[in-house]
Every structure is written in structure tokens, then in C-alpha cells.
Amino acid sequence: xxxxxxxxxxxxxxxxxxxxxxxxxxxxxxxxxxxxxxxxxxxxxxxxxxxxxxxxxxxxxxxxxxxxxxxxxxxxxxxxxxxxxxxxxxxxxxxxxxxxxxxxxxxxxxxxxxxxxxxxxxxxxxxxxxxxxxxxxxxxxxxxxxxxxxxxxxxxxxxxxxxxxxxxxxxxxxxxxxxxxxxxxxxxxxxxxxxxxxxxxxxxxxxxxxxxxxxxxxxxxxxxxxxxxxxxxxxxxxxxxxxxxxxxxxxxxxxxxxxxxxxxxxxxxxxxxxxxxxxxxxxxxxxxxxxxxxxxxxxxxxxxxxxxxxxxxxxxxxxxxxxxxxxxxxxxxxxxxxxxxxxxxxxxxxxxxxxxxxxxxxxxxxxxxxxxxxxxxxxxxxxxxxxxxxxxxxxxxxxxxxxx
Numbered sequence: 001x002x003x004x005x006x007x008x009x010x011x012x013x014x015x016x017x018x019x020x021x022x023x024x025x026x027x028x029x030x031x032x033x034x035x036x037x038x039x040x041x042x043x044x045x046x047x048x049x050x051x052x053x054x055x056x057x058x059x060x061x062x063x064x065x066x067x068x069x070x071x072x073x074x075x076x077x078x079x080x081x082x083x084x085x086x087x088x089x090x091x092x093x094x095x096x097x098x099x100x101x102x103x104x105x106x107x108x109x110x111x112x113x114x115x116x117x118x119x120x121x122x123x124x125x126x127x128x129x130x131x132x133x134x135x136x137x138x139x140x141x142x143x144x145x146x147x148x149x150x151x152x153x154x155x156x157x158x159x160x161x162x163x164x165x166x167x168x169x170x171x172x173x174x175x176x177x178x179x180x181x182x183x184x185x186x187x188x189x190x191x192x193x194x195x196x197x198x199x200x201x202x203x204x205x206x207x208x209x210x211x212x213x214x215x216x217x218x219x220x221x222x223x224x225x226x227x228x229x230x231x232x233x234x235x236x237x238x239x240x241x242x243x244x245x246x247x248x249x250x251x252x253x254x255x256x257x258x259x260x261x262x263x264x265x266x267x268x269x270x271x272x273x274x275x276x277x278x279x280x281x282x283x284x285x286x287x288x289x290x291x292x293x294x295x296x297x298x299x300x301x302x303x304x305x306x307x308x309x310x311x312x313x314x315x316x317x318x319x320x321x322x323x324x325x326x327x328x329x330x331x332x333x334x335x336x337x338x339x340x341x342x343x344x345x346x347x348x349x350x351x352x353x354x355x356x357x358x359x360x361x362x363x364x365x366x367x368x369x370x371x372x373x374x375x376x377x378x379x380x381x382x383x384x385x386x387x388x389x390x391x392x393x394x395x396x397x398x399x400x401x402x403x404x
Contacts, residue, residue: 001295002154002235003191012066014258018280023116024046024116024117024118024119024123025069025070025096025116026098026114026115026116026117027045027046027047027069027070027110027115027117028043028045028046028047028048028108028110028112028114029049029050029109029112029113029114029122030042030046030047030049030111031042031048031049031105031106031108031109031111032049032051033050033051033106034050034051035048035050035052035055035063036062037064037376038050038063039059039062039063039066039244040243040244040354042063042066042068043066044066044067045067045069045116046066046068046069046070047068047069047071047072047117047122047367048063048066048068048070048071048072049072049074049101049105049106050063050072050073050074050075051073051074051075051108052073052075052077053076053077053079054076054077054078054079054081054082054084054086055073055077055078055084055086055087055090056084056085056086057084057085057089057197058086059083059086060086060087060089060090061089061197061198061352062244063090063154063194064078064089064093064095064198065091065196065198067096069095069096070095070096070097070098070117071090071095071096071097071098071144072098072105072117072122072130073093073097073098073099073100073101073104073132073134073143074100074101074102074105074106074132074268075099075100076099076212077097077099077140078140078143078144078147079147080146080147081147082147082149082202083144083147084147087133087140087143088140088141088144089137089198091100091135091136091137092137095183096117096134096146097132097135097140098117098120098122098131098132098133098134098135098137099131099132099210100128100133101122101131101132102130102131104130105122105129106240107132108129108130109122111128113131115129119134120132120133120134120399125283126253133264133322137150141153148343152216153257161325162325163176164325165326165329166325166329168262169284169286169329172218172283172284172294173294173329173330173333174222174333176294177377178282178283178284178297179294179295179298180257180280180281180282180295181280181299182237182255182280182295182299183255184236184258184299185217185219185253185299186236186296186298186299186300186301187218187300187301188213188300188301188302189216189217189295189301189302190216190217190301190302190303190305191216191217191218191288191299191301191303191304191305192216192217192218192219192292192305192306192307193219193224193292193293193296193306193307194213194218194219194220194221194224194225194228194307194308195221195223195224195289195306195307195308195309196222196223196224196226196227196244196308197309198309199308200224200227200307200308201227201231202234202236203308203329203341203342203345204227204231204307205231206342206345207305207307207341207344207345209348210305210344210345210348210394211233213348216303216305217236217237217296217301218233218234218235218236218237219235219236219237219239219292219295219296220235220237220238220239220240220249220254221238221239221289221291221292222238222239222240222241222242222244222288222290223244223245224243224308225238225240225245225246225249225254226245226246226248226249226308228249228306229248229249229252230247233255234252234253234254235252236255237251237254237255237256237257237295238254238255238256238257238283238293239257239259239288239291239292239295239306240258240259240288240291241258241259241266241267241268241288242251242256242258242267242268242271242272242364243267243268245269245272246248247275250271250272250275250277251275251277252404255280255326256272256277256278256279256280257279257281257282257291257295258272258280258282258283259282259284259288260282260283260371261283262283262284264281264283266281269281284296284326286326286327286329286330287326289309289327290326290330293330293331293334293338294305294330294333297303297333297334297337301335302337302338303339303341304334304337304338304342305339305340305341305344306338306339306341307341315331318342320369321354326339345348356389389390
């Protein structure tokens with residue numbers, strides 16, 4: 001295949017050295033314009049080709065979870081509208097990220113064929129299929145700094161989106177319309193909502209003492225249910241559209257709540273029924289994480305801890321137009337009972353039970369007695385106590401003899 005003139009010009013512009021052979025990544029290539037759909041088909045070591053403007057954190061985590069070898073984006077990963085977090089996660093993980101790749105790459109590559117990514121060029125043998133702009137930690141950091149200057153405009157859009165979301169989801173947020181009743185008792189109990197992300201493992205490890213003491217109701221949100229199972233826990237409820245959760249979590253006896261669209265469509269219900277299970281439907285436009293939080297709040301949970309997600313400003317902006325409004329209003333609705341996993345781990349202090357205190361006192365007493373007996377003075381005291389005990393026993397024997 002001959003290199004088109006325009007493609008060759010781009011190749012020379014990105015400075016690819018053709019002289020010393022390929023030193024890039026050679027791996028199977030899988031492509032899909034939707035990064036989340038592609039993540040389901042990816043295998044470890046694949047090169048992922050996507051079309052995703054402003055690559056968000058959640059999509060980047062889904063790609064990294066599949067252990068991709070490289071990511072090619074036919075769009076711009078950071079457009080400058082707001083500081084989205086996806087590209088930073090990818091480059092910090094050491095995964096090559098190439099932006100603004102020729103969109104014809106979707107037609108030129110075949111699913112699963114082994115190609116080579118060398119710098120900014122995707123090769124089939126010596127033929128160049130597409131080129132793009134390789135991103136580095138420095139270029140991503142510079143783009144993020146530039147994007148932060150536009151936060152004020154994004155906050156204005158955020159306010160407008162929040163008002164729009166509130167208008168459509170008023171009944172859900174204030175009256176609980178669409179929230180199903182669940183059998184799992186949560187009234188007055190702690191609830192832990194697990195969301196799968198790059199940080200869910202460290203959150204669950206940090207929360208182990210809290211989980212052992214408070215025994216919270218465990219709710220897994222899609223892949224968060226798998227995360228709980230992998231950590232050795234058993235989710236009581238699984239919430240989501242069920243396209244990113246394994247059969248083991250769905251078939252483990254947990255109560256299932258499928259996240260449906262506002263019009264009632266629930267594609268995940270088909271999969272649940274194929275497994276011989278049934279599920280309640282949660283109708284709402286927010287995310288599965290929002291649905292799980294609202295579900296726990298409606299069921300009377302006293303404390304709701306979220307593992308695998310954060311609530312910083314950039315996290316809200318990174319969720320997109322509808323997602324950020326839903327996340328913000330959900331947290332506003334739940335109020336002070338919602339606690340971040342990192343905060344819960346820091347604030348938690350394991351309380352000692354009375355039996356633990358008695359055991360500690362007994363152990364200390366044994367140590368003192370053994371230390372005393374091992375010294376010369378301790379031996380003398382032991383002999384004296386033994387003599388006194390013998391005298392006391394003899395006196396008791398004589399006293400009882402007077403009455404027999």
C-alpha cells in the first residue's frame with residue numbers, strides 16, 4: 001500500500017525516524033467509536049482505537065482495566081473545554097496515547113489484526129495506515145493547565161444543566177418516584193456503595209476494618225459488584241445496566257436492581273432473565289452510582305459510604321453534561337449521610353469491646369506474675385504465699401471440724 005501524499009506529509013511533520021526498524025508496540029488492534037463498548041471486547045495487550053472527544057476518567061479507567069497496550073483516538077482527548085481526567089490517567093499508567101488520528105483508520109484496520117504503533121504512526125508492515133499526535137505527560141499537563149482557564153464557562157453550563165436535570169427528575173429527587181422498594185433491610189444501617197475504578201481496590205483495602213466492625217450493607221454498581229467479590233466480600237444488592245458485571249456477581253444471590261431509562265427501557269433486564277433471575281427496575285437519567293445512592297437513602301440507610309469515586313470539582317466536570325448534574329443533585333439530596341471512602345477510612349477508629357479489654361488485662365497480669373516468679377525476690381514471695389495458704393487451709397479444716 002502506497003503512502004498517500006497528505007499522510008506522508010503528516011508523517012514527516014511528526015518526525016518519525018524510518019531508518020532503524022520499528023521500535024514501537026506490535027499488538028492486535030480493536031476499534032470502536034464508543035470507548036465503553038470497545039472495552040468489553042478488549043484483551044490484555046490490545047491496541048485500542050476510539051473516537052472520544054474529551055476522554056473522561058471513567059472511560060479511561062475502563063480501557064486501563066483491560067490492560068491495553070496503547071490507545072489511538074481519532075478525536076482530541078483534551079479539547080480545552082474543561083480539564084478532563086482520562087488522558088492524564090492513561091499517560092501516567094505508561095500507556096501510549098495518540099491523538100487526532102486519521103478517522104479513516106476505522107475502515108483501514110481489521111478487527112484483531114496485529115499492527116505496529118511506532119511513535120505517532122500505525123503500520124501494517126512498512127505501510128502507514130494512519131498517523132496522529134503522540135501525547136506525553138508534559139503535553140497532557142500543558143493541555144490540562146490551558147483547560148482550567150475555561151472552568152468558569154463550564155460552571156455556567158453546569159448550572160444550566162443542573163436546572164434542566166432538576167426539571168426532568170424533580171419527582172425522582174424529591175418524591176422518590178421511580179425508586180423501587182428492596183427486600184434487603186437498610187433502615188438505620190450503614191451502606192457501602194462500591195464503584196469500579198482505578199482506585200476501588202485501595203479503597204476497599206482501607207475500608208476492611210470499617211467493614212468488619214459495622215457490617216454495612218454492600219451494594220455493587222455494575223463492575224463494582226465484581227470488585228467486591230474479588231476483594232472477598234459478598235454484595236447484598238447489585239445495581240446497574242449489567243453490561244459490565246460478571247455472571248458470578250449476578251448469580252451469587254444478591255438482590256438485583258436494573259437501571260432503566262426514563263421511558264422505562266432496561267436492556268440489562270434481558271441478560272438477568274437469561275440467567276434465570278429477576279430484577280427490580282430503577283427509572284432515572286442519572287448514573288448507576290447515583291441510582292445506588294438514592295436507593296440506599298430511600299431504604300433508610302443512616303450512613304452511605306462510596307468506594308471507588310470522588311466528589312471533587314474536576315470529577316463532577318469530567319462526568320459530562322448530564323452526569324455531572326445528576327451526581328451533584330444526588331449528593332445534595334442525600335446530604336450529610338454520604339461519606340467518601342477515603343474520609344471514612346481516615347475517621348474510623350476501631351473500638352475495643354469489653355472482652356478485648358479483659359483479655360488485655362489478663363495477658364498483662366500473666367506477664368507480671370511470670371516476671372515476678374522468675375526473680376529471686378519473686379521466688380521468696382511465692383514461698384511465703386504458699387506457706388500462708390497452707391496455714392489458712394489448715395485453719396479452715398480445723399474450723400469445719402468443730403461443726404461435724
